[in-house]
Amino acid sequence: MSSRSDYRAHRIIPTRWLDNDAYGHVNNVVYYSWFDTAVNAWLIEAGLLDIHHGNPIGLVVETGCKYHRSVAFPESVEAHLRIVRLGNSSVRWEVGLFTAGHDGPAAEGHFVHVYVDRVTRRPSPLPDSWRQVLLPLVVAQGDATP
Template identity: 50%
Template sequence: MSRPAPARRADYAAFFAIPTRWEDNDAYGHLNNAAYHSFIDTAVTLWQLDRGIPIEGEGVLRSLVVENGCTYHAEARFPDLLHAGLRCGHLGRSSARFEVGLFRNDDESACAEGFVVHVAADTENRPVPIPTDYRAALETILRGG
């Protein structure tokens, strides 16, 4: 089974630097797989903050994670500095698929690529349309957009 080649930095729309920590390494001396999911979540949150999208407090948009995953291409370890490239791979009525490429130090190819799907929901966890201002922000990082 052939795998697609790792994405390049140019494939992503927004970037955020995320330092690794000693505690992110596992017994094998490289980043633990759970750390990658934390970095992906951090990249999405940093993008939201950068765009002025509130992440907490009254009236904030509830986003439920309904799916996530990660493909690993090369090892990273502490003290690498990761550069998280972010794009929106799919934008639906109530859902958005965030895609994140993690680039080690100055590497041009991603060492890992992950995704997380958020669904906008009401207080009873029913899907609701993505608000217009949030949709407009997502469109700025829409893949192929």
């Protein structure tokens, strides 16, 4: 398992009453929403993602999650980010979800964005300007704990 220090950026995401399911904890599908929120908010704040007019755009082609313990409303989640692979037209993001009072993550997930041309939907190399902004989030693959 990873620790907070294994990641390069983070954001706080409050849970909502509706996130809890019939079993009294946050439903698994919400974790994927947190991954998406953390990464896309970071991309927007970094000036890379313009959801209305930007080019290229990232399409998710792979996802996964390991659940280590439950999260429940009203906890807040600390979504920590890192990049473990910065390819020609793809990025493998990893997200650790932490909560107060716990050293280890409640869950660890990943997804892969393939960047494509907005119109043709064909893979598009990441612009050099994007690479420069993404590089501070990159960790060596050997540094990342699955």
